[in-house]
Amino acid sequence: MAQRHPDSPLAPTAPGAHLPSADRTGGEVLAAYLGAHAGEFLRALRLGEEDEASAVQLMRGSARRISAALHTYEPLVEAVWAERLRGELGWLNATLSREQQCAVHLARLRSALARLTSDEGGGQARSTMAVGAARAGALLERQLTLVRTRAHSSTLQAFGSSRFHAVADSVALLVSELPLTTAAAAPAPRVLTPLAEAAHRRLVEAAQALPLAVAARPYNGYALRTVLAESPADAGADEAQDAPWHRTRALVRLSRYALEVLDGAAPPPAGSPNAARLHGAARALDRHREAADAAAAVAGAARTPRITPATAYALGVLHTDQRSEVEAARYAFSHMWQGMVPAPAPATAP
Amino acid sequence: MAQRHPDSPLAPTAPGAHLPSADRTGGEVLAAYLGAHAGEFLRALRLGEEDEASAVQLMRGSARRISAALHTYEPLVEAVWAERLRGELGWLNATLSREQQCAVHLARLRSALARLTSDEGGGQARSTMAVGAARAGALLERQLTLVRTRAHSSTLQAFGSSRFHAVADSVALLVSELPLTTAAAAPAPRVLTPLAEAAHRRLVEAAQALPLAVAARPYNGYALRTVLAESPADAGADEAQDAPWHRTRALVRLSRYALEVLDGAAPPPAGSPNAARLHGAARALDRHREAADAAAAVAGAARTPRITPATAYALGVLHTDQRSEVEAARYAFSHMWQGMVPAPAPATAP
Numbered sequence: 076m077a078q079r080h081p082d083s084p085l086a087p088t089a090p091g092a093h094l095p096s097a098d099r100t101g102g103e104v105l106a107a108y109l110g111a112h113a114g115e116f117l118r119a120l121r122l123g124e125e126d127e128a129s130a131v132q133l134m135r136g137s138a139r140r141i142s143a144a145l146h147t148y149e150p151l152v153e154a155v156w157a158e159r160l161r162g163e164l165g166w167l168n169a170t171l172s173r174e175q176q177c178a179v180h181l182a183r184l185r186s187a188l189a190r191l192t193s194d195e196g197g198g199q200a201r202s203t204m205a206v207g208a209a210r211a212g213a214l215l216e217r218q219l220t221l222v223r224t225r226a227h228s229s230t231l232q233a234f235g236s237s238r239f240h241a242v243a244d245s246v247a248l249l250v251s252e253l254p255l256t257t258a259a260a261a262p263a264p265r266v267l268t269p270l271a272e273a274a275h276r277r278l279v280e281a282a283q284a285l286p287l288a289v290a291a292r293p294y295n296g297y298a299l300r301t302v303l304a305e306s307p308a309d310a311g312a313d314e315a316q317d318a319p320w321h322r323t324r325a326l327v328r329l330s331r332y333a334l335e336v337l338d339g340a341a342p343p344p345a346g347s348p349n350a351a352r353l354h355g356a357a358r359a360l361d362r363h364r365e366a367a368d369a370a371a372a373v374a375g376a377a378r379t380p381r382i383t384p385a386t387a388y389a390l391g392v393l394h395t396d397q398r399s400e401v402e403a404a405r406y407a408f409s410h411m412w413q414g415m416v417p418a419p420a421p422a423t424a425p
Numbered sequence: 426m427a428q429r430h431p432d433s434p435l436a437p438t439a440p441g442a443h444l445p446s447a448d449r450t451g452g453e454v455l456a457a458y459l460g461a462h463a464g465e466f467l468r469a470l471r472l473g474e475e476d477e478a479s480a481v482q483l484m485r486g487s488a489r490r491i492s493a494a495l496h497t498y499e500p501l502v503e504a505v506w507a508e509r510l511r512g513e514l515g516w517l518n519a520t521l522s523r524e525q526q527c528a529v530h531l532a533r534l535r536s537a538l539a540r541l542t543s544d545e546g547g548g549q550a551r552s553t554m555a556v557g558a559a560r561a562g563a564l565l566e567r568q569l570t571l572v573r574t575r576a577h578s579s580t581l582q583a584f585g586s587s588r589f590h591a592v593a594d595s596v597a598l599l600v601s602e603l604p605l606t607t608a609a610a611a612p613a614p615r616v617l618t619p620l621a622e623a624a625h626r627r628l629v630e631a632a633q634a635l636p637l638a639v640a641a642r643p644y645n646g647y648a649l650r651t652v653l654a655e656s657p658a659d660a661g662a663d664e665a666q667d668a669p670w671h672r673t674r675a676l677v678r679l680s681r682y683a684l685e686v687l688d689g690a691a692p693p694p695a696g697s698p699n700a701a702r703l704h705g706a707a708r709a710l711d712r713h714r715e716a717a718d719a720a721a722a723v724a725g726a727a728r729t730p731r732i733t734p735a736t737a738y739a740l741g742v743l744h745t746d747q748r749s750e751v752e753a754a755r756y757a758f759s760h761m762w763q764g765m766v767p768a769p770a771p772a773t774a775p
Contacts, residue, residue, distance in 0.1 A: 190646065192653040203728070208653040293643035294753035296540065302742050303542040303558040377738050378553070384737035388727050391741025392652050399749055403644035 101266035102259025104340040105148050112137040112144075113249040120243060123234065131171050131230065138164040138171075141246065143332035147274045148267065153254035163242045170233045173226035180369045181219045187369075187396050188212045188389075207385030211393060214376050214386060263341040272344030274333040278326040282412055285319055290402075291409035298402035302395050313374075313398070317367045320405065324360035327353055348415040356411050363404035370397035451616035452609025454690040455498050462487040462494075463599040470593060473584065481521050481580065488514040488521075491596065493682035497624045498617065503604035513592045520583045523576035530719045531569045537719075537746050538562045538739075557735025561743060564726050564736060613691040622694035624683040628676040632762055635669055640755035641763065648752035652745050663724075663748075667717045670755065674710035677703055698765040706761050713754035720747035 119133035142164040145157040192208045233239050258266060289295050301313045331353045334343055348356075373394040377387055469483035492514040495507040542558045583589050608616060639645050651663045681703045684693055698706075723744040727737060 188653070190650060193650045204653050293756060294749065296746075296749075299746060299749070300540060300543045302746075303538070303554050303739055377734070382734050384727075384732050384734050387734035387737040388741035388744075389653055391738035391743075392745045393741075394738075395742045395745035395749070396646075396649060396652075399644070399646075399649075399745070406643060 099263050099340050100260050101148070101151055101263045101341075102253075102255040104263045104267060104338065105144060105151050105259065105336060106253050106255070108144055108336045108338065109141055109253060110250045112140045113246045116141070116243070116246045127230075128175075131175065135168050135171050137246075138168045139328070140332050140335070141249070142168070143329050144336050147329055147333040148270050148336065150270065151256055151259040151266065153256060156254050160242075160245050163238070163245065167233065167239065167242055170229055174223055174230055176365075176368065177219050177223035177226055179365055180372050181216065181223070183365055183369045184215050184219075184373065184393065184397075185212070187393060187400075191392060191396060203385050204389070207383070207387075207389040208392075210383065210386040211376070211389035214379060214382065214390075215373070215393075218376055218379075219372060263337075267337055267341040268344055271330075271333040271337060271341075271347070274326075274329050275344050275347045278323070278330045279416060281319065281323045281326050282416070285323060285405075285409075287409045287412060290405035291413065293406055295402065295406075298398050298405065299395060302398050313367065313371065317363075317401070320360060320363050320408075321367075324357065324364060327357045327360060331357060346416070352411070352415050356408060356415065359404050359408040359411060363401055363408065366397045366400035366404060370394050370401065373397060449613050449690050450610050451498070451501055451613045451691070452603075452605040454613045454617060454688065455494060455501055455609065455686060456603050456605070458494055458686045458688065459491055459603060460600045462490045463596045466491070466596045467593070477580075478525075481525065485518050485521050487596075488518045489678070490682050490685070491599070492518070493679050494686050497679055497683040498620050498686065500620065501606055501609040501616065503606060506604050510592075510595050513588070513595065517583065517589065517592055520579055524573055524580055526715075526718065527569050527573035527576055529715055530722050531566065531573070533715055533719045534565050534569075534723065534743065534747075535562070537743060537750075541742060541746060553735050554739070557733070557737075557739040558742075560733065560736040561726070561739035564729060564732065564740075565723070565743075568726055568729075569722060613687075617687055617691040618694055621680075621683040621687060621691075621697070624676075624679050625694050625697045628673070628680045629766060631669065631673045631676050632766070635673060635759075637759045637762060640752075641759035643756055645752065648748050648755065649745060652748050663717065663721065667713075667751070670710060670713055670758075671717075674707065674714060677707045677710060681707060696766070702761070702765050706758060706765065709754050709758040709761060713751055713758065716747045716750035716754060720744050720751065723747060 116134055116137040119130045119137065122133065123130040142161045145152060145161050149157055188208055188211070192205060286297065289297050298316070301316055330347065331350060334347065334350055334353070337343055373390050377390040377394070382390075466484055466487040469480045469487065472483065473480040492511045495502060495511050499507055538558055538561070542555060636647065639647050648666070651666055680697065681700060684697065684700055684703070687693055723740050727740040727744070732740075
């Protein structure tokens with residue numbers, strides 16, 4: 076097969092298009108991956124002025140992948156440098172994500188309200204319930220639009236900041252000046268596969284610590300348990316229950332990107348699911364995250380002073396509906412996971 | 426096997442204890458069943474003063490079975506007489522059921538509130554949410570206890586009424602003076618099995634008209650669609666959606682009792698599920714009914730004037746939770762039904 080040196084000029088190709096080779100070093104393979112995504116990042120930067128939304132999406136995807144690769148394959152790069160760059164990419168990704176997340180939550184809650192008010196029985200169009208639903212909808216639109224507008228300002232501010240230009244410079248230098256360690260000189264299969272395997276193992280450990288058996292039973296009601304328990308100031312109960320799932324979501328992503336880096340130059344770790352299945356699992360956990368965040372936004376709106384009881388009732392309905400979506404996403408993930416990863420050996424009978 | 430003439434004095438045995446015989450007439454078998462349950466009814470009447478709750482339960486069970494048997498096997502009995510008795514038994518059952526239903530709804534909503542407020546995150550104990558939940562609970566206790574007290578008065582009033590004594594007299598006469606038609610003189614297998622089959626067919630038709638394919642998909646959200654749609658005056662949207670399920674519940678019951686009548690003297694209709702499976706299906710649809718009624722009680726409580734937004738929020742949560750239970754019961758029934766009754770031949774591909 077044809078080879079391409081990682082230092083060669085980067086064509087704006089999709090990440091999967093690198094040509095594999097069995098005798099490249101770990102450093103070369105990692106550099107090719109980082110270089111390709113640095114290229115995407117810089118392309119997004121140029122796109123920024125014409126199509127901001129696409130540019131942000133492209134930039135976030137590259138930033139996440141660069142950061143994930145530097146995390147999983149950390150022994151191949153200079154540690155202090157990698158950590159600093161990952162910190163800056165994390166800041167950028169968090170800043171750029173807020174606006175899109177608001178849009179996602181708003182769309183989700185709009186469609187939930189439409190679904191919950193579909194009057195099949197032909198009742199009166201302007202009932203108290205319907206008025207409450209309409210007011211709840213207007214309240215959420217107002218609040219989330221305000222947050223979104225602020226997030227948009229933050230995005231624009233970030234793009235104009237010297238901090239952002241420093242990140243962009245660091246990313247541009249990834250192509251030519253990647254600070255590799257001596258470990259990176261080993262053949263790709265010997266050095267990359269064990270690190271991908273470690274990433275996969277962290278995911279398996281996190282997923283198996285989840286209450287998967289409960290979640291795999293439909294209508295278990297587990298995600299609803301905290302709907303009326305959470306304290307008004309910090310939504311603590313939901314968050315405590317959701318955190319291990321969010322952590323697993325982050326690890327699914329790391330596993331996906333770790334496999335992308337290998338790209339035929341090193342074998343994937345034994346027992347790791349293929350990219351399509353990981354992508355499916357990631358989508359279930361994305362939905363989990365979105366529903367959990369939307370539920371929290373509804374709980375937040377319910378703390379608005381002087382809302383009417385009808386508005387509050389509709390918000391209670393909407394909150395519960397979104398927690399039920401959280402439960403549904405856990406159900407979906409649990410079944411996907413069971414099909415993806417062999418169950419651990421059963422404990423000996425008591 | 427030993428035989429017992431249906432006119433012999435009735436021992437207070439369980440209905441299943443009649444001795445089967447292949448050469449009894451349809452009328453004899455039906456009379457034995459009616460006589461046994463008339464005996465239970467009269468036993469409940471004597472028990473009434475010591476243990477009212479058990480007496481009511483026993484009496485309702487007998488009244489339902491007598492009425493169901495007279496319905497399914499109507500061609501064997503004098504039609505006008507049967508219809509009048511069924512009307513009176515229906516009145517009695519409805520009157521006696523209200524108190525118990527209130528108790529069931531209250532217990533269901535109490536446990537739902539406890540479940541929804543189980544604070545796993547260790548939030549503040551007296552948050553706004555928790556206060557709202559407590560107030561919603563107190564409101565429901567107050568309203569349902571009031572309804573229950575009224576229902577109890579109605580029960581006592583019914584027991585003292587001349588209408589009730591007339592029903593009891595009619596039931597007592599079932600043992601000795603059952604007005605059978607000439608059709609009742611035919612052998613039990615020839616006359617009872619086709620009627621049981623017709624009852625089963627009515628059930629199959631009703632069940633297959635239900636949206637079983639949707640209901641069999643977990644988290645389909647169908648039962649939640651009307652949560653915010655229903656008009657405040659009549660809860661019309663929920664009811665329109667639930668009615669076919671309630672009707673199927675009644676037909677499951679008729680099928681169960683139709684099989685009880687046969688009791689070995691006539692073969693059960695081909696393809697009818699056994700009693701245990703019908704009982705399981707009946708329980709799923711009982712749960713459907715209870716959750717639907719509890720949801721309606723919550724919607725009713727939300728129409729109380731001058732409730733606080735926090736109370737209204739908790740009621741919105743509770744309403745949605747109970748509609749989610751409705752969905753779960755439909756899911757359970759759909760899966761039971763698929764295991765119980767062979768699917769109809771698929772339509773030819775378009």
